[in-house]
Amino acid sequence: xxxxxxxxxxxxxxxxxxxxxxxxxxxxxxxxxxxxxxxxxxxxxxxxxxxxxxxxxxxxxxxxxxxxxxxxxxxxxxxxxxxxxxxxxxxxxxxxxxxxxxxxxxxxxxxxxxxxxxxxxxxxxxxxxxx
Numbered sequence: 001x002x003x004x005x006x007x008x009x010x011x012x013x014x015x016x017x018x019x020x021x022x023x024x025x026x027x028x029x030x031x032x033x034x035x036x037x038x039x040x041x042x043x044x045x046x047x048x049x050x051x052x053x054x055x056x057x058x059x060x061x062x063x064x065x066x067x068x069x070x071x072x073x074x075x076x077x078x079x080x081x082x083x084x085x086x087x088x089x090x091x092x093x094x095x096x097x098x099x100x101x102x103x104x105x106x107x108x109x110x111x112x113x114x115x116x117x118x119x120x121x122x123x124x125x126x127x128x129x130x131x
Contacts, residue, residue, distance in 0.1 A: 002047055002054050005032050005089035015056050019073035020045070023058075024094055030056065031093040037084035039105040040069060045091035050079045056091065 004011050010033040016026045023045065024030060032047050040046070044059045050071050057079060061070035067084045092102040 001032070002049065002088045005034055005047060008034050010034070010092075011089075019075050019077070020057065021074065023074055024056070024091070028095050030091050031096075032056070032089040033092045033102075033106045035087060035090035035105050036107050037067070037069075037087050038064075040087070040090075041101070044102065044105070045099065046071070046087050047089045047091070048082050049086040049088070050082045053079075054088075055079055 001011050001013055010031060012029055012031050014027045014029055015024065018026055035046065040059050040062065042059055042062060045056065046059055046069070047054065047056050048069070048071050049055075055071055055073075057071045057073050059069045060072035060078060063069070063081075068081050069084070069087060070081050071079045073079070090102050090105050091099055092106065093099060
């Protein structure tokens with residue numbers, strides 16, 4: 001999924017785990033779109049790689065000058081810092097309900113023209129998780 005979003009596609013999948021409750025419950029359908037990382041804000045939910053693992057977690061801090069963000073779950077656990085180049089996309093909807101402000105952070109024209117790639121959630125890559 002991360003590679004698809006990084007290539008400009010919008011994807012849907014059903015992550016598992018409880019660390020993002022109540023923002024995202026296990027197996028809810030999420031829509032992830034490419035993101036303009038210069039527009040990220042604390043509280044955005046992003047798909048990002050931190051220390052070799054891909055998470056769908058919150059932006060908990062920003063260092064614009066160093067072009068990096070801190071990623072945390074919704075339970076207070078900090079996963080760590082990662083560069084803008086490892087932030088693949090932003091969560092724009094959960095179960096079809098748009099996330100406030102997220103659409104404004106999606107580039108108007110991605111490399112692949114904003115294609116959508118969906119799954120039923122059963123073939124979610126094992127390294128994409130909500131811890």
